Amino acid sequence: xxxxxxxxxxxxxxxxxxxxxxxxxxxxxxxxxxxxxxxxxxxxxxxxxxxxxxxxxxxxxxxxxxxxxxxxxxxxxxxxxxxxxxxxxxxxxxxxxxxxxxxxxxxxxxxxxxxxxxxxxxxxxxxxxxxxxxxxxxxxxxxxxxxxxxxxxxxxxxxxxxxxxxxxxxxxxxxxxxxxxxxxxxxxxxxxxxxxxxxxxxxxxxxxxxxxxxxxxxxxxxxxxxxxxxxxxxxxxxxxxxxxxxxxxxxxxxxxxxxxxxxxxxxxxxxxxxxxxxxxxxxxxxxxxxxxxxxxxxxxxxxxxxxxxxxxxxxxxxxxxxxxxxxxxxxxxxxxxxxxxxxxxxxxxxxxxxxxxxxxxxxxxxxxxxxxxxxxxxxxxxxxxxxxxxxxxxxxxxxxxxxxxxxxxxxxxxxxxxxxxxxxxxxxxxxxxxxxxxxxxxxxxxxxxxxxxxxxxxxxxxxxxxxxxxxxxxxxxxxxxxxxxxxxxxxxxxxxxxxxxxxxxxxxxxxxxxxxxxxxxxxxxxxxxxxxxxxxxxxxxxxxxxxxxxxxxxxxxxxxxxxxxxxxxxxxxxxxxxxxxxxxxxxxxxxxxxxxxxxxxxxxxxxxxxxxxxxxxxxxxxxxxxxxxxxxxxxxxxxxxxxxxxxxxxxxxxxxxxxxxxxxxxxxxxxxxxxxxxxxxxxxxxxxxxxxxxxxxxxxxxxxxxxxxxxx
Numbered sequence: 001x002x003x004x005x006x007x008x009x010x011x012x013x014x015x016x017x018x019x020x021x022x023x024x025x026x027x028x029x030x031x032x033x034x035x036x037x038x039x040x041x042x043x044x045x046x047x048x049x050x051x052x053x054x055x056x057x058x059x060x061x062x063x064x065x066x067x068x069x070x071x072x073x074x075x076x077x078x079x080x081x082x083x084x085x086x087x088x089x090x091x092x093x094x095x096x097x098x099x100x101x102x103x104x105x106x107x108x109x110x111x112x113x114x115x116x117x118x119x120x121x122x123x124x125x126x127x128x129x130x131x132x133x134x135x136x137x138x139x140x141x142x143x144x145x146x147x148x149x150x151x152x153x154x155x156x157x158x159x160x161x162x163x164x165x166x167x168x169x170x171x172x173x174x175x176x177x178x179x180x181x182x183x184x185x186x187x188x189x190x191x192x193x194x195x196x197x198x199x200x201x202x203x204x205x206x207x208x209x210x211x212x213x214x215x216x217x218x219x220x221x222x223x224x225x226x227x228x229x230x231x232x233x234x235x236x237x238x239x240x241x242x243x244x245x246x247x248x249x250x251x252x253x254x255x256x257x258x259x260x261x262x263x264x265x266x267x268x269x270x271x272x273x274x275x276x277x278x279x280x281x282x283x284x285x286x287x288x289x290x291x292x293x294x295x296x297x298x299x300x301x302x303x304x305x306x307x308x309x310x311x312x313x314x315x316x317x318x319x320x321x322x323x324x325x326x327x328x329x330x331x332x333x334x335x336x337x338x339x340x341x342x343x344x345x346x347x348x349x350x351x352x353x354x355x356x357x358x359x360x361x362x363x364x365x366x367x368x369x370x371x372x373x374x375x376x377x378x379x380x381x382x383x384x385x386x387x388x389x390x391x392x393x394x395x396x397x398x399x400x401x402x403x404x405x406x407x408x409x410x411x412x413x414x415x416x417x418x419x420x421x422x423x424x425x426x427x428x429x430x431x432x433x434x435x436x437x438x439x440x441x442x443x444x445x446x447x448x449x450x451x452x453x454x455x456x457x458x459x460x461x462x463x464x465x466x467x468x469x470x471x472x473x474x475x476x477x478x479x480x481x482x483x484x485x486x487x488x489x490x491x492x493x494x495x496x497x498x499x500x501x502x503x504x505x506x507x508x509x510x511x512x513x514x515x516x517x518x519x520x521x522x523x524x525x526x527x528x529x530x531x532x533x534x535x536x537x538x539x540x541x542x543x544x545x546x547x548x549x550x551x552x553x554x555x556x557x558x559x560x561x562x563x564x565x566x567x568x569x570x571x572x573x574x575x576x577x578x579x580x581x582x583x584x585x586x587x588x589x590x591x592x593x594x595x596x597x598x599x600x601x602x603x604x605x606x607x608x609x610x611x612x613x614x615x616x617x618x619x620x621x622x623x624x625x626x627x628x629x630x631x632x633x634x635x636x637x638x639x640x641x642x643x644x645x646x647x648x649x650x651x652x653x654x655x656x657x658x659x660x661x662x663x664x665x666x667x668x669x670x671x672x673x674x675x676x677x678x679x680x681x682x683x684x685x686x687x688x689x690x691x692x693x694x695x696x697x698x699x700x701x702x703x704x705x706x707x708x709x710x711x712x
Contacts, residue, residue: 022286024308025299026279027054029254031311035318035346037258039339045258046275048151049222049267051315053279055155056162056226060190063166064231067182073170075163080374082159084367086312087121087381089357090152093316094120094385097145102392104324106623108448109142114393120149121385123156126214133210142327142620148319154216158223165189183231190227197221198270205269207534218268222276229280236284244293247285251295254278307347313358314350321346330624330631331616400449407447418442421676421692422662444622445676445688451619454680454687456503458519467518468557471550473543480507480517487516489711490560494519494551496526498566498610501685505694506564509701518558520551527565528590529597540589552594556601562705563598567591567607567646567656572615572682573634573669585610585641587649595654604653604708606701607646609660612639612669613683622671632671636664655704662693 033047059082067073094117101113119125129150169189173182197220204212212218238246257263257275286296298304307314322342325334334342367373407415416423419442423429446454458478463470467484470477484490493499493506500521510517524537525544529552533540555563570585591607598605618632625631646656663669663678671678673689680686705711 020283020286021305022291022296022299023054023058023283024311025296025301025304026282026308027051027311028304028308029251029299030054030279031314032307033255033258034315035343038319038322039334039342040336041258042333043258044263044267046254046261046263046267046272047258049272049275050254050279051151052155052158052219052222053226053276054283056158056223057230057283059159059162060186060227060230063163064183064186067166067170067173067186071170073163073166075167077371078163079160080371080378081368083156084374084377085358085362086152086156086159087378088361089313089316089353090149091121091381091384092353092357093320094146094149095388097320098385098389098392100320100324101145104327105142105145106448106620108451108620108623110396110448111452112142112144113146114389116144116146116149117385117389120146120153121382123153126150126153126157126216130211130214133214134208142617143323145320145323147323148315150214152315154214154219157216158220162223162227165193187228187231190224190231194221194224194228197224201272202269205267209265209269212269213264213267215268222268222272225276225280229283233284233287236287238284240288240290240292240294243285243288243291244295246281247294247296250278250281250285251298254282310347310350310354310358313353314346317349317353318343318346321349327624330621400447403443403447404449407445407450419445419676419688420674421689422673422696423692424674425662425665426696442675444672446680446686448623450688451680454684455497456500456507456687456690458503458507458517462518468554470554473547473550474520474554476519476521478503478519480510480515482510482514482516484516486514488514489562490516490518490558492518492520492555492558492560492563493565494527494555494563495521495565497521497523497684499527499564499608501687501690502564502566502608502697504687504691505697506701508691508694509698512698518560520554522547526569526588527567527594528588529593530590545590548590548594552597555598555603559601560603561710562708563603563605564701565605565607566610567649568610568641568644570610570613570640570683572613573638574615584639585645587645591649595649595651599651599653602653602710604655604705604710606704607649607654607656609644609646609656609658611659611663611679611683611685612636614639614679615682617682618671618679619677619681619686622677625671628672629668629670634669636660636667636669639664639669653708655707657697657700657704659693659697659700662696 030047030050033045033050037043037045037047063073063078098113098117102110105113115128116125119128125146129144129147166186169182169185172185173180176185197217201212201215201218201221204215204218254275257278261267261271261274263271282295282299285291285294286299291297299308325342326332361367361377367377410418420427458480460479460481462477462479463475467477467479491506491510493503500519503517503519507517509515522544524539525541525547526539527548529545529548530540532542532545534542538544567587568585569588571583574584595605612634614634616632621632622628640660644656644658644660650656662673665673674692676689676692677686678689
């Protein structure tokens with residue numbers, strides 16, 4: 001894949017550039033910002049944006065010089081050169097992270113570790129994180145120790161696209177037969193990329209910021225701006241004083257970016273212009289033989305340059321070290337000295353990785369003489385990760401499958417005795433006490449291998465409109481397969497994931513009572529017609545409001561005997577301060593409007609009180625805790641309001657169910673009850689525990705239904 005453009009008689013001044021030591025120093029500043037902000041401030045600095053800008057500037061300068069001096073692009077050669085340099089150190093970091101992660105991370109996080117390792121070495125980690133950011137059911141309770149590979153993935157994707165763009169530039173220049181210089185064509189192409197990507201970035205950041213943050217399309221403008229700077233830098237001539245002022249201002253702005261802006265929540269829209277333009281100012285400042293008074297004086301000092309030479313390796317190693325230390329400390333922040341130790345350790349390992357892997361590969365000229373040799377280095381690097389990761393994953397999956405087979409072969413009575421769950425609170429035959437202390441030896445459920453199956457559902461998909469015509473907004477419909485003509489009653493479950501987690505016990509009850517059970521669910525969109533406020537997330541979005549209104553239309557057509565939903569919303573457990581009492585639990589905004597519509601239709605409603613939410617992952621806490629009852633429990637006072645807020649909504653056609661005594665026995669809300677993990681994350685009940693609630697939920701539900709005239 002090569003193309004020729006007419007060689008220029010007077011090539012640009014970038015043909016024989018001097019090596020820019022100050023840019024190595026700028027890399028050092030950028031990576032140090034990333035590390036310091038991660039370790040001590042728990043924030044994002046804008047240093048990554050600086051890296052992206054610098055990499056585009058250097059890549060474009062190299063490609064442009066080659067095109068102008070030889071008329072060639074040599075796409076494959078450029079691909080091989082880039083990834084031959086990037087992959088070996090990355091592969092060693094990834095496989096080392098996986099091996100340490102298997103020892104440090106809880107078993108429930110291992111599936112995610114395999115995914116992120118594979119995504120990192122194949123340069124699509126950013127898209128995996130983007131998908132998780134919009135997937136309500138994705139487990140993101142622990143930051144992946146490989147999460148930082150998102151920016152390297154974006155960079156890798158650009159390193160594939162940019163040579164192809166230069167191939168296009170060369171073709172256009174050849175078609176124009178020298179009437180327009182390749183540099184002018186390149187300026188036009190990257191100008192278009194900049195405009196289109198920045199527009200897309202601003203729009204996407206405003207509507208789906210978490211998705212935009214990892215989206216390559218929303219980041220291309222940063223690379224395009226670096227490319228434009230590389231194309232025009234030789235024409236930007238300023239005096240020594242002007243360049244010095246410009247450079248120091250740019251460096252100061254870059255350092256201050258993370259303190260002034262909310263980088264993590266506001267990027268990569270127009271706010272990201274701050275660090276990108278700051279880097280541009282520093283690069284322009286160093287463009288000249290006389291760099292007196294400018295930041296190059298600092299950036300070209302020995303210690304800064306030494307750090308710059310290992311900046312790539314430092315970026316690779318610092319994040320896994322930080323994540324593993326925080327996991328070992330159960331999330332407790334680092335103080336200054338502890339953070340300094342982490343930073344120094346990261347710098348030391350980065351130097352080792354650079355000296356033993358990165359630098360030697362760059363010096364071996366033999367590897368550069370053939371693309372096939374470079375491809376061999378790339379293949380070995382990828383295999384170094386994919387081989388062990390696949391083997392370890394297969395081994396783990398076989399062990400998990402054996403555990404699941406053992407569960408399947410056990411009788412229901414045996415499982416009830418070994419993992420009674422909530423039954424220990426109301427069934428004297430249960431062989432475990434309320435705190436979860438076992439008198440029989442049995443693994444706690446759900447097993448890590450069961451976690452992916454802990455979402456309740458009903459047996460039959462009715463989204464085809466087989467029960468009642470459905471509007472486009474109502475995409476999810478399930479029922480328990482009982483025909484309406486044969487059913488004693490029809491019950492509808494509506495709401496978000498907290499309503500979904502009640503489907504398992506409700507289905508048990510429905511099957512016992514010969515009811516037809518139907519569910520309409522929308523993740524993160526609870527029951528209630530709320531005023532739209534897009535800035536407050538999907539809960540207050542137009543889509544959520546439309547769904548609630550359309551589902552109510554469907555329910556009115558179905559005319560069920562009762563609607564069951566969650567009636568309150570809890571917040572992550574806070575302190576015992578009375579000032580926080582009103583924040584722990586409240587009725588759902590907009591619930592009154594929905595209840596009025598159902599009351600007018602003569603359809604009764606049962607509101608189930610919400611379960612506690614936590615400021616930590618309850619399941620993973622239970623996996624790692626030394627003292628389960630102390631480390632992974634909160635008080636009922638911290639988690640719930642003193643009384644059920646939904647009681648204020650009770651009327652002739654509205655009743656409530658309160659299961660709080662089964663979440664918080666003796667006013668303590670534990671992670672484990674009856675040898676069963678109550679939660680799968682920081683707020684969702686496990687299917688195993690929800691199923692164990694069926695007897696008490698069924699009795700409370702029947703009692704509530706007896707109070708409705710329609711059920712008498």
